Amino acid sequence: MTLRDTGCPARRDGREEYDVVVRGGDVVLPDRVARCDIAIRYGVIADVVEVAAKTGAGGHLADAAGRVIDATGCVVLPGLIDPHTHMGIPIKDATSADDFTTGSLAAAFGGVTTILDFTVQESGQSLREALDVRLGLAGGRCHVDYGVHNNVTDHSVFARGQIIGPSADPIGDLIDEGFDSFKVFTTYREAGMMSSWDQLRAVLGPIAAHGGVLMVHAEDDGILAAAGAMHRDDDHRAAIFHARSRPARAEAEAIRRVASLAGECDAALYIVHLSSELGLHAGLEARRRGVRVHLETCPHYLVLDESAYRREDGHLYITTPPLRRPDSCAALWQAVRDGDIDTIGTDHCPFTRAQKAGGDGAYWNTPNGLPGVEDRLALLYTYGVAEGRIDLVRLADLLARNPARIFGIDDRKGAIRVGHDGDLVVWDPRVERVAGPGHGSADWSPYQGMRLVGQVTHTLLRGRVLVEGERFVGGPPGGKLVRARR
């Protein structure tokens, strides 16, 4: 059966009809898994032909291919989208260890073909200028395609007008250009990144009016300040007090408040790195009231818990929000299973052991963040699919299709469909292995030593093979900027 009936491919001028054909894999289509051949021409999926599972009958695409990748016995997923990475950002006295080049290389090894990163808005800098700086850092340096969310951390520029390119409607202008997501923080006051509720309300209006998305790091700063005051002295330096100083009720309270504001404006909300059962309930409650709220969690909130902070090297695991108790992991897994969680981003923000040690044992001085972009698929396959919690279609929804839809790139990305970019990941579920430190710049991984089922055998970006087995074969960085469709 041909999913788009193009007939038998003819050769053009003696050249192959297709640049590459991925043959005979169990292909994760938007609604089911089917044994298919997938042909890519000029970087775009040109044909998807279902082949008989036993005989292979029906598969003729490979005859007209410049290159054939045999995916027999493997699962073929759409190239994955990580909607939440932080390449080379300043946190405390450190800079996250991966830049766009090293981080995107690690991403490719994890089957990720698009990352969505964030601007860093310096004080006094317009959103436009912050975006230009970030695009300058990513351009020509990223091995996978990339998009950028706009961080909004200095609201004074709205009052004073934009520093670069004065505009009456800076948010609307960016949305019109395909940069339609904006992120605010309800905490990080000390770092000068926090938005007040009034500032947040002010940006929600134009975001809603232009059909953008407000992304929120949701932890109520007042609750954190009170909890932090009790856990920030020489007796409370250890990593476990990072968790105690950032209780889950702070997440729930911030979600309730921001959802109520978003509901008033009918704005789309995206809660990043949802970490707790309480936060989950707040998000679901808002959704029941009709607020358009998307929920993202991260692999570390599913497969790790706060007991990591009691390890000798517990400070390595400091990330914000903190790892939670095991019952939160179970509740988040249930939500993943039920379809209540929309996406799994990684919040990839690695620091080396030396950088983490720079905090001198005090949790509040330790740069916060964890790597994850490379391990996300393996973790979700191992602890999700192989353990029977989710099926392959849901896996692809969480890691590709939903982020593409929410961030407006689903006309090109996120699904295996004719006309979409030839972004594919071939996954061999027969491999069993133990997680290592990975290919990024951090010299450790929070998942190191964990049992993993499955391995990427090939990652293709717009038809170009980036990863083949253990090797990176993608050549110089060729990732392109992706904008939301207008």
Ligand code: URP
């Ligand atoms: O601790 C974390 N998650 N670091 C990255 C910045 C953020 O808050 O997402």
Ligand code: ZN
């Ligand atoms: Zn955050």
Ligand code: ZN
């Ligand atoms: Zn983040």
